[in-house]
Amino acid sequence: MTKAWKFDFGIGDADVGYTKITDKTDYLPERGYGFTDISRVTARDRKQPDSLKRDMCIPADASFRVDVPNGNYMITVGMGDWILPSCTTLKANPGRLLFHNKAVTAGQYVKESVAVYVRDEALILTFSGPVPRINALEIEAAPNAINLYLAGDSTVTDQPDNGFPYAGWGQMLPRLLKHDVVVANHAESGRSSKSFINEGRLEAIVQEIKANDYLFIQFGHNDQKTDEPRYTEPHTTYKEYLRQYIDGARAVGAHPVLVTSVHRRFFEKNGQLKDTHGPYLQSVRELSGELEVPLIDLAEKSKRLFEELGEEESKSLFMWGAPGEFAFFPNGVEDNTHFQEQGAIRIAALVAEGIREASIWPLSMYLR
Structure with missing residues (x-):
């Protein structure tokens, strides 16, 4: 069975089938996921419809780690903010550029899918950019890539x-x-x-x-x-x-x-x-x-x-x-x-x- 991970970022209720990630979710080995430095993360809830879109984390040069087996993965990132434009850059450790300054207009929500290669049993995603946002993250093994x-x-x-x-x-x-x-x-x-x-x-x-x-x-x-x-x-x-x-x-x-x-x-x-x-x-x-x-x-x-x-x-x-x-x-x-x-x-x-x-x-x- 193909392993998959689904995370809902922010401080509202988690969407069905997703694990909730807040600005307090720090990485712990026993947990197997979390932000490596929560001091660089804040969260907001715009209290609008749709549990994935209403809230988000704001990772200012912050990294989110998920322990996964070595292999190929497709990751899908959901980004958007009901009231502000956002602009996010994403890298996979060490420094592999996945997308650069992805701009999303206020009130919009986009999904961006990219592929990553994991060698050290840890997927570490670093978010930066002028106005970074992360609402949702899905990770799925891609053995046929x-x-x-x-x-x-x-x-x-x-x-x-x-x-x-x-x-x-x-x-x-x-x-x-x-x-x-x-x-x-x-x-x-x-x-x-x-x-x-x-x-x-x-x-x-x-x-x-x-x-x-x-x-x-x-x-x-x-x-x-x-x-x-x-x-x-x-x-x-x-x-x-x-x-x-x-x-x-x-x-x-x-x-x-x-x-x-x-x-x-x-x-x-x-x-x-x-x-x-x-x-x-x-x-x-x-x-x-x-x-x-x-x-x-x-x-x-x-x-x-x-x-x-x-x-x-x-x-x-x-x-x-x-x-x-x-x-x-x-x-x-x-x-x-x-x-x-x-x-x-x-x-x-x-x-x-x-x-x-x-x-x-x-x-x-x-x-x-």
Whole structure:
């Protein structure tokens, strides 16, 4: 029997079949659900018809946790306020953007369904935005959802909350997909195509991935590193390791997709972007043709974006912050490789664009 959870938020009576959640419902292990910090939650009852719509919790950068088995889930969030407009952003831990600034006019009520991938037996949803509201939450296992697995490095991975606004593009991809597709981000900082495999990370994906799922593969940043555990030669061993990802996906009937490395932010004096990846990019393009694997040329797409913005404005996409600008980087930061959240959102949009352009079917059908 499929397990499901249904929560009614606010201080009025619970709707039939729903568990009531108030601003005093803190998370307890024995309860298995609740807000992780109730000091950031308030509640209101507008005393209008409909038990789900009349009352709500107002979670100001607050997280709601539900202990669930690992797997795929579809969550449906009900949002609205009888007397005020609302605007809510929702993330699933760690920092995966599910929807951004969802606006609901006063007196209206909307439901938004999104997909999440749970690995640590806990679904943690963080609500923020200018005027956040949560009226109802439904969680249902989605064993038949399509999984989009990501294998890659720090530019792709789910960056931890204590590094905000540091983000990988894989964290921002869920908001661009309908609830039929679950993003399973296995990318990890500092890994090359070689070290990812030698640490057993590809094997972990192969053990989960099923027919008609997808595996997106982006490596290259760390394959250039000279240390033995990570270095691959671009024309030989780099291709050989990438083939293992392709073969692993195809062995179970899943679909591999190659992604060229997103560019670093280094400019030539003439205003053009400097190519710091060199032959690694060409090797991915060649392998795509040799093995008939769809290609998303994120290197070319990011090059156009960064050059369009220019040397100064492109800093707004990367981890460039003045002292005191970012809470977790009090001394400031100047990083030309890694993205802040707004940059990761832009790069994720380029990936979605690449899915459409490459006619990756049926995945392209599930883009928002």
